[in-house]
Amino acid sequence: MITYKNGDDVIIIGNRARYLKDSSRNLTIHDVEKRDIQSKLIKFDVVVPNFGNTSCAIWSVFTIDNKTNEILYLEFGKTIGDKVDFFFRDTAGNLQNIKTGTFYDRHTRDVDDNFFIFKIPPSAQPITCYLRIESTSNISFPLSIGAAREMFSKHRNEELGYGLFLGIILTLVVYNFFILFAVREKVYSYYIAYLLVSIIGYDITAMGFGAEYVWGNLGIGIHINTINHVLITCVMIFVLFFISSFLDLPKKLPVLHKSNLLVITIGSTLIALQILFNNFFTTSSIKIYSVGVAIYGLVGISYAFAKGLKPARLLLIGWSFYVLSLIAYISYVVGALPYHHFTTGAPMYGIALEALFFSFALADRIRELRQEKARIQLENLALSQSQNELLEKVVYERTIEITAQNEEIQAQNEELITLQEQLSLQNESLEKQNAELLATWETIDQQNEVLRMHTENLEVEVKKKARDLYVSNQELVSHNIQLQQFSFITAHNLRSPVARILGLINLLHLPYVDDQEREFILYQIQKTGYDLDQVIKDLSVILDIKKGLTENYEAISIIETIHKVKALLQTELERNNVQLTVSVDVEDIVLGLTAYLESIFFNLLSNAIKYRSPERLP
Template identity: 25%
Template sequence: MRRYLPLNLHFLLLLALFRAGFAEAVLQWQENTETLEIGSQIQYIVDQSNQLTIDEIRHNQTLEWQRTQLRTPSFGFSDATYWVRFTITNNAETTQDVFLDVSYALLDEVTLYQFSHPAQSTAVTMENGDNLPFKDRLVEHRKLLFPLTLTGSTTFDIYLRIRSTSSIQIPMQLWAKSTFYSHDQYSIFGHGVYYGIVLVMALYNLFLYLRLGDRTYLLYVIYIAAFAITQMALTGFAYQFFWPDSPQWNQSSIAVLTPIIVVFGCLFISYALKLRLFYPRIHLYFLVLINFNFFCFLAALFLSYNTLIKLVALMVIVACSSALYSSYHVWLTSRQRYAALFSIAWTVFLFGVVCLALNKFGWIPRNFFTESAAQIGSAIEIMLLSYALAERLQDANRQRLDAEHDALVANEQLLAEQQKHSAQLESTVQQRTQELTQALHKVQQLNNELIEISATDPLTGLKNRRRMDEILAIELSRSRRDKTPLSVILLDLDHFKRINDQYGHPFGDKVLKQVSQIIINNIRRPPDEACRYGGEELVIILPQTPLSGAHIVAEKIRKHIAATEMQTADEKLHVTASLGVACSDPKSGSYNGPAQLLEKADIALYEAKSEGRNCTVLNSFRNI
């Protein structure tokens, strides 16, 4: 026994020295140091009672401090208080002003105590966290920053007391102030790129919804907008810019917004993949998921963040997995290209969301990739889903063209079958062929008439407002390209309401028809076009015509109208018109868009009305 006693004593001595060295690792700050990663150098204690004070933490020798080897210590969701400590020596002779950067913006309470060596009984105390109004932070920044003053050639003990209803993650780094602000610019740029992508995709699909009326695009816009706002809440931007005076809402916003993302994401998938029509069972499953998350959304308005966030995080994984399964199922069963794009998009996004959720639970370490995985994955997903929606629209067009082709092929087969029996039923076939040819010709003629009708005002025979907008846009583009003038005449019949009231609307319609015919007879060039702008207002578009030429045409039309007798049931009536003329001339630098050009003509028309009617006014406001 005595023979082994010296060995045991040596072993105990070495163990004590090892523990002492392990506990007293000191960070070294040099004069030219720009940043220090301190996550793997800290020691921590878990206070399950939430009652330990700073004095007990410093002087109670029975407390067992633990060392973490992770760059970002992560402990998942916990109701306990976490105490963290580290020691740093400023080896520079001058005082160094640094930031202690706690990069996880969702921590509720973070209190810092700074003691200098030799042992100092009074601490420099600072409080931070997202339970404070943003204006009360030590530094107005989305991250939790503690400004530390390190006196030259001095050693400091730093203690942090941390409590939070969110996941306990402690990413810490010391920065020279100038270096921090320089590095932060790159971080802001990266976030700007991400939110720029979201904004562009949201606006693009919102315009598609307004143009096409397909709810799929609107649901997609709401989904990516909610996701972007949630990302801003996670990274601290939302607290800084959207609700800086609402710490209580900031603490619960993630639990409230996340179910909204799931609800609209599931609705978007159901509409985009047409689950209700082709896959009713999957659609029913998504309805259950939507209703459950809607309940979570309502519950999040009243229950605590800590109560719901674990369930919400789990529902995100379930929803993403369901989206992934349904998109792959639709792809493999239908072989639709847009379903393949959906599958790829949700695969990338699910990977990012799973990484973030596991990171929040503390099951995987927190680093740039795991913390940004959902943001990176969502950016890729947003672009792929937009492309998938475009492919979905193209697929619908392809199906329509295929149906038309199939109908054409069927018609050709029917015609061929009829020709096979032509020898026996020659006279009948010839008769039917002739009838078919006539029918086809009539259909073609009707199609041409329908096209013309869709662009023609039924009363006056002039081009309608929609066709006028198209013609004006085309001619303005040609005018700008060829550097030639384009004039517009806006004509309004004087006292037309009184004519309608006195002689009746049928006579008013007759007047409009006769005036329209006068205009048609006085514009003979092929590019000139007359259109009905609305009511008794008519527009004449004159390409390659300067203001002076348009004035001549306008006066000619005005005089013809004034000279024309309109026959009522009892008397003959003369009608007059007021005309406003405007010109867009790229050579003189007066190029105008369609709305501007019409507005100038309208101003001139108003001037003509003001000056007694039955006259023409140019857009220079000079009476002609």
């Protein structure tokens, strides 16, 4: 039982309520009102019971005894809750239900505020209230109750802190924007991005002022958990970029820079997973990542400072405030520290102090840059004076050297003038000689041209004589070959008729030859004599052709030529019992020389008889 009397301040009731985990998320208010469920309700000693990221629905049950005649306000000090249901029974016993949450429009809220606030009417009897929370974000119960004046005073103090935080951050943003435009260094871009994301992530999103004053009923509430966790991760990513750039880690501590890039990559991956899935695993991972980066940053900056990077000292102080604020907030969540605006808003103050010291670090860097610039200017001035003195000395020495060189050059010029006069006379003589040489060269060129033309004519004549000699040699070789063929033809063509005539004459001397046979023999001798005469005429024609006296060819019958050759070889054919069959399948008439064709057939037939096989008849 929670009793509220006149004059009481806001009462924290998180550790005075009872709680129930609804794993199935199916329990209704009527189920929770039952006695068997009431027996399962438990209490916590911590001021703000924290259930972390859970998929369960959490019920909170408490009884309020309002001893005042005023409306009491129940504040559920969270800005993100997917589904928030508030139940109580009025004096008539009727069940009153307010269903709201970030998944619903703003007009569903009982009181338009960044937190969830519900009105509890005055009643003579205690009122049992039921609060059901379902959220993909962290579920904790910063519950408080109070009258209007006290609750307003509490909100005023809290919003003063939020405004102070927002003012500090905005001032730093504007100030560093001007510095960015002046120096054009990307470290200021990272710092400004870190500040802006911190404002959006904490004041506007996490603290609910964006939903209250900016987007209202635009339906963004269903995505607010994703947006909030993405912004939390972006804060860590930009602050790591800022540290790497501010301390110039790529050049001075490349190992730490690579480590930062790895942590940034992990954060980017978690952002993608949160956007895609938005579940218990992703939100828990981002919270663990945020705490891990806080510890990692403290260790990394300490390491850089230990390595001699003096600009890291202010970063270390600012980051230490941020880590201390996280420790204070976690201690409040687990109940080690009491509920107070400074404990609930510890991360906000930690970020503000961190950003402030980061700004001091940037200012210190500017101061160091100015000192370095002044030192360099002094060094340049001293160097310039030294260079001027050295230059004056060198100029004096060079002036003396140049004067001596000028005198030497003047003497040399006088000598050159004398030489030029001598050269002028020599040039005139050379020009005359050149004119004579040119005339001589023209004569030589003309003679060379005549010689060239004569040489070309000789070459043409020699080539012509060589070509004629080659043709004559070819004709001589051809004549020799033809003479050899002619002698061969003469030997074959004359031998056969002569042999026949001699044979027939021998027959005439035989004693048993009668008159009829004698006439036949004389007829054959006459015929053979005509054939011999024809052979001699053909040979004469061949000789004429060889001498080039005629080029007449005649049409020759192949069959007649074969029969003529057969008659010349008749004696040989009969003596050797030769069986001769004449068959011509091709064209009978050919164009050529009769003597050549007869010689060819005569040689073929006589050689066939002479070189026949002894084992068979020819």
